[in-house]
Amino acid sequence: VAVPPERESPGGLPRTEAAPALQAPPAEAGQGPTFAELGLQPALLAGLERLSIGRPTAVQRLAIPALRRGRSALCAAETGSGKTLAYLLPLLERLLGRPEAPAEAAGPAAPRGLVVLPSRELAAQVGAVAAALCAPAGLAVRGLTGGGAAGGLRRQLRAPPPGPAVLLGTPGALREALRRRFLALERLRWMVLDEADLLMDETQVVVVGATFPAGLSETLAKFTDVGQFVTLSTQSLHRLPPHVQQKFVRLKGRDKLPELLQLLKERPSSGGAVLIFCNSASTVNWLGYILDDHKIKHLRLQGQMSAAARAGIFASFQKGDVSVLVCTDLASRGLDTSSVQLVVNYDFPDTLQDYLHRAGRVGRVGSKAPGAVVSFVTHRWDVDLVRKIETAARKRTGLPGMDSINKPSPKGVEVRLRLLHISLLVCICGK
Missing domain, CATH: 3.40.50.300 (P-loop containing nucleotide triphosphate hydrolases)
Incomplete structure (x- = not known):
């Protein structure tokens, strides 16, 4: 994904550089026991x-x-x-x-x-x-x-x-x-x-x-x-998916829409599906109207829709009827998105946990390409999260605040x- 070279990332990287993604792990094909050898009926x-x-x-x-x-x-x-x-x-x-x-x-x-x-x-x-x-x-x-x-x-x-x-x-x-x-x-x-x-x-x-x-x-x-x-x-x-590029674009709020439109219009037709994440249902709807004006075919998915509508929308996206889905974090957890090759964080997520789930929509088991994540960074509080993401990638460690499930946590921590x-x-x- 091409990003204008004159911009700089919050962490000080040139805009054309990605946050240091780890190298892809060795392929697992042919390694370990088969399902039959695991004793399944x-x-x-x-x-x-x-x-x-x-x-x-x-x-x-x-x-x-x-x-x-x-x-x-x-x-x-x-x-x-x-x-x-x-x-x-x-x-x-x-x-x-x-x-x-x-x-x-x-x-x-x-x-x-x-x-x-x-x-x-x-x-x-x-x-x-x-x-x-x-x-x-x-x-x-x-x-x-x-x-x-x-x-x-x-x-x-x-x-x-x-x-x-x-x-x-x-x-x-x-x-x-x-x-x-x-x-x-x-x-x-x-x-x-x-x-x-x-x-x-x-x-x-x-x-x-x-x-x-x-x-x-x-x-x-x-x-x-x-x-x-x-x-x-x-x-x-x-940990961030090691084979997925993480890119950050620092820009003002008014520049987010032109940047997104440029990304979508320059993306080749063979570039796979695209997920565009917003932090609210109202932004999903507003952005959808703008994409309609620019003749960009897309679907919208957010929690205020009826259950029947949501089911039909995501099924249509999974079948490949439409390759662009504008959504809230409703689509960030668990759902199979193996056809997705680009995630755009139009709104930067509120937490590192949300970022990790969004980034996990690309480079999944069964995906044909590793994919990329492009994040628009507009607020100063987003910059701190970006620096933590870049640091974790460089040090090849997990994102902070999500400790090992075996490790005791500080007294009084409450889990939502x-x-x-x-x-x-x-x-x-x-x-």
Whole structure:
């Protein structure tokens, strides 16, 4: 991506230089055991073949043996590293290895596996993967995402007897289904909180995320015995993607729009998809109107849209119908964006954690090119974050403020509960 050479970065680098991105790691293809050698049943191997998945990634090689043994775990790996399969495969293996008697047909849905996800979009994405894996094994999968009347919840939970073996749901929908007694959890064998900052339950629990803030272990310890957890963490956790260029453009607010338009108009048609991040829904809408005026075809995604609209928009973007998506951080976590080759931070993110998730939208497993991140820096408080990013890249260290999940954090640090609030957890755990 060409950036005007006369500008300088907040860290003092010439504008044509990127913040020092690390060298790409050696290719993993052909290294380590295969999925079959990890002991997965033929039905799951058939599901992987349907998904055209080859050999396991690093986090999958770590997680599959540990989770097959029934250990609760904190699963931490860089974004785009294949965490979804890392937890789905071994947990589905456990269901296949220990079949149970069918639940009563007249009673509430009683899944044996539950995956809690923060958004409808992510629930749909993970649900599609789970369905492909479960089809050869004969396991029923259902999604529960709310957004409608009580009858809609009941319809989503319907499945051929004995009901869904695996349920994927968002917090609000799960809470409502539990309240109305459409859902029962007495048969639950395992639960996953994907993109989670908190868990509590006595069943097998897997906490999955690309970033883990300081204080997480202390917060978890209030509700569960963290000492019994096995920690599965890759070496690249909390580090910038080593093969992705990070570029910063220091400019005044009024110059952001011309810079963006120049980037989009000069980008070749074969340059892959583009994600443009804004910090608010109003900016997404305003920027969309401007792109319309300049005849730049794009889609918009922000949290004030209806659930149905959001699902259709992201599905259209993933299919490649439109190659530019203007969005809020709704699109920064977990969603598969392997076609994206450029991320533009039109608004610089508020935290290093948000920056890491946005940067993780490029250079993912399955991407055809490493991609780049271009960030517009306009405020003096953004400059401090940029310097920390550049320093972490030069020193080849993780970004500050996101300590190792094994490391104790200062007393009194509180972790924001982004995924589930306490009332839902109390309902799920029956405490």
